[in-house]
Amino acid sequence: MKLKFTKMHGLGNDFVVIDGINQSVSLSPEQLRQLADRHLGIGCDQILLVETAEGRADFRYRIFNADGGEVEQCGNGARCFVRYVHDRGMTSKNEIRVETLSGVIMPRLEANGDVTVNMGIPRFEPREIPFIAEQRAPAYSLDIGGKEVEISAVSMGNPHAVQWVPDVDHAPVLTEGPLIEHHARFPQRVNAGYMQLVDRHHIRLRVYERGAGETLACGTGACAAAVAGIQHGLLESPVKVSFGSGDLLIRWEGENQPVWMTGPAVAVFDGEINL
Ligand SMILES: N[C@@H](CCC[C@H](N)C(=O)O)C(=O)O
Numbered sequence: 001m002k003l004k005f006t007k008m009h010g011l012g013n014d015f016v017v018i019d020g021i022n023q024s025v026s027l028s029p030e031q032l033r034q035l036a037d038r039h040l041g042i043g044c045d046q047i048l049l050v051e052t053a054e055g056r057a058d059f060r061y062r063i064f065n066a067d068g069g070e071v072e073q074c075g076n077g078a079r080c081f082v083r084y085v086h087d088r089g090m091t092s093k094n095e096i097r098v099e100t101l102s103g104v105i106m107p108r109l110e111a112n113g114d115v116t117v118n119m120g121i122p123r124f125e126p127r128e129i130p131f132i133a134e135q136r137a138p139a140y141s142l143d144i145g146g147k148e149v150e151i152s153a154v155s156m157g158n159p160h161a162v163q164w165v166p167d168v169d170h171a172p173v174l175t176e177g178p179l180i181e182h183h184a185r186f187p188q189r190v191n192a193g194y195m196q197l198v199d200r201h202h203i204r205l206r207v208y209e210r211g212a213g214e215t216l217a218c219g220t221g222a223c224a225a226a227v228a229g230i231q232h233g234l235l236e237s238p239v240k241v242s243f244g245s246g247d248l249l250i251r252w253e254g255e256n257q258p259v260w261m262t263g264p265a266v267a268v269f270d271g272e273i274n275l
Contacts (some may be wrong), residue, residue, distance in 0.1 A: 001275045005035075005267040006084060007042060010076030012216030012245035016044045020051045020062075021029060030070030031275050041272060044137035045212045048077050050085065057097040057104050059085060065211025069105050070124045073157030074104035075219015075248075079083075079115035079265035082107040084091060102157030116262040119220065122227045122252075123155040130159065132185040138231060144179045151180070152228035156259065159186060159210070160224035162193040164234075171196075177208025191218065195225045202240045217243040224257045226250035 003025065007016045016035050018025055027035075027047075034041045049062040061081050062076045081098065085091050086109055095108040107117040126133040131153045133140055142149045142161070151161040161180050171194040180192035192208040207221035208214050220240035229235030230252055238251045248263040250252040 001220040002272055004270070004272050005042065007044070008080040008084065008266060009268060010079050010217060010219060010263060010265050011243055011248070013046075013076040013218060014044045014216075015046050015048050015077055015080050016042050017048045017080060018050065019088070020049045021090070027051065027064075027275075030062045033066070034066075034275065035273070040114075042271070045209065045215045046074055046077055048074070048081060049085075050055045050081065053097075053099050055099060055104075057099040058091060059095065059096065060099040063100070065209070066213075067211040069211050070101065071158055071211065073100055073105075073119075075117065075119060075156070075221075075223060076217055076263070076265075077259050078105055078107050078117045078119075078219065079261075079263055082109050082115045082117075083113075083265040083267060100157065105135060110142050110262070113264070114262055115265050116260060117219075119156055119223050119259045119261050121256060121258050122223070124153070126153065129153050129155045129190075130187055131190075132187065142180065142185065143185060143238060144176055144183070145155045149176070149180070152231070154224040154227055156220040156223045156227075158220055159188060159190040160193055160221060161186065161190045162195060162221075162225045162228045165194045165196055166195055166198040169207050171206060173206045173208050173214050175223050175233055181208060181210050191221055191224075193218070193225050195229065197229070197234060198242070200234070200236050202242065203235065204242045206243070216245045217248070217249065218259055219263070222250055223252075223261055227252050229260060230254070
């Protein structure tokens with residue numbers, strides 16, 4: 001099968017974006033892993049598949065991690081998705097409704113080319129994350145190989161475990177991240193975020209992503225970290241979230257309110273691959 005694709009990224013979190021409306025696409029987990037492989041395929045953190053909506057939205061978009069697993073949500077991917085459908089003339093609307101596995105999100109293309117996304121309402125109830133705990137708490141203690149680590153658990157449609165560290169540059173992201181990702185108390189695995197407080201409106205963040213490893217940036221991770229910091233009274237909206245590769249702006253007015261994320265989306269090249 002010959003497949004047309006576009007390589008895109010949001011702050012270096014990179015994607016292979018595939019138009020499943022104008023070409024017929026059916027990809028096995030093995031083919032998805034091949035596309036994502038940086039040596040044997042194109043290379044990316046996630047594969048984004050653009051499809052026709054089933055409900056009353058403008059589009060449906062499906063997200064697959066580099067390990068081939070389908071997931072509910074992707075913040076950087078949502079911004080790239082909007083640039084993709086605009087750049088191809090697939091819509092002329094600046095604000096579009098997009099179906100994802102975790103519900104409808106509403107991204108908006110800004111005049112300067114950045115994209116703002118209403119990422120939906122964060123969830124904290126353990127069963128909604130899902131996370132095994134008797135009841136909701138602002139923080140939980142996790143046993144990571146004999147060491148107790150304090151995390152906040154948040155769902156942005158996908159699961160996140162966020163912790164504070166004094167210095168992200170020296171955080172144990174690569175050693176501890178995989179243990180948190182596969183921790184038995186997260187039955188669907190989890191994205192592990194490490195945040196350093198800079199001031200009440202600014203954090204630095206690294207994320208070990210479920211199914212992809214550490215990425216250069218994570219949009220839902222930025223939302224989850226900002227929300228956890230605001231809930232703990234350490235941060236105030238708006239929050240600038242800095243990755244090594246650039247910044248996202250996150251706004252959240254509190255419980256039962258949606259999280260808004262603004263940031264860039266970049267197309268790198270178009271290509272065609274034989275699978
Ligand atoms: N990079 C994404 C998140 C992609 C999905 C995540 N790895 C998961 O498994 O939930 C983002 O920008 O949010």
